Structures are given as C-alpha cells and as structure tokens.
Amino acid sequence: MRLVNNSVHKLNAIANDSMTAITIDAAGWLQTVDVVPSPNFDARPESDKIRLIVIHGISLPPGEFGGGYIEKFFCNNLDPDAHPYFAEIGDMRVSAHCLIERDGRIVQFVSFLDRAWHAGVSDWCGQDNCNNFSIGIELEGTDELAYSELQYASLANLVKSLRLQYGDIASDSICGHSDIAPGRKTDPGAAFDWHRFRQSLAL
C-alpha cells in the first residue's frame, strides 16, 4: 500500500512538473531542453511577427523510432549509406524549431526568432510562405500510429510556453502541416488527436 501511494505521489510530481512553463530566453531559446543547432535557418522578414504554430510528424527511417536520425537530418549529417531512404533525402536542407521524441524529450534546433525551414510551399488563411511567421514543431511519429502520452504532455507544455512568450499566437492559430500544404503533406496525420490536444491547452 505504501509503495502504491509513493508511486502515485511520484506520478503527480512528474505531471505537475510537466505543466510548468518552460522559460524562453530573449534570444528565442528554450531553457532546460537539449539544443542541437541546425544550420538550416535564416532571418524572418522584419514585418512578420510569430503568429502560427505548425505541428508536424516525422520518423526516420519512416516508421522507425529512436536512432537519432532526425537530429542528423536537420543538421545535414545524415549518412546516405545508413539506409536507402537516407540517400533520397540526404541533400534536403530542412529543419524545425523543435522535435518532441517518443519519450517526450524536447530538442530545439533553431531559435524561435529565426525562420526554420519546415513548412515549404504553404498557405494559411491566404498568407503564403508560412515559415515567415510560424514556429514548426515535429513530433516523432507516423500518420497512423498514436502519438505517446509523454508527447502530448510535452507538446501542451511547449505550446503554452510559446503562447506566453509570443503574444500574437492566437488560440486558434495552431495547425497541422497538412492544413497549410493540403494535397502535398499529410502530417501529423489522422493519428494526431486534435480534440485531446486542444483540451490539454485549456487546462
């Protein structure tokens, strides 16, 4: 019985901790998360304020998790001989601001003040080039397989932290890659539970 109580307390402590906003410094970097700087970014146009969050899904190789290949991909260090798919995508120059791995670990690649290269050809409510004004968050996963509990918890915390720091991101200005590039992109896919995610933001 005592063991059960201790476990419950421990779980609550973890849950509470995950709801504490993550500090973002003046240079646009999350504190207390791992940083892996990507060279794939440039300056946002001065006239564009951060006003949209785009949620993506990615796995490398497709359908496999772990291995650290997403970090390597965003840093142009993917070994083309490690997997046939890597030879296809190895020359792409892309990034996202953050990745949330299956265990909820957050990695940041690009300062939020800079433009990460995650959206590609895109349109949000008649505004094209969404990279100019958005923050890109990748979830490690596939369109079909449920994202993990820990990913939803980290994502909610990250989005809340971003909205605290960047006041122009409206509550309805969070979308999927498939919403801004329909017909070209499908992520984060049907596996992403938007209802659950939006409820977690309201807590």
Ligand SMILES: [Zn+2]
């Ligand atoms: Zn995407």
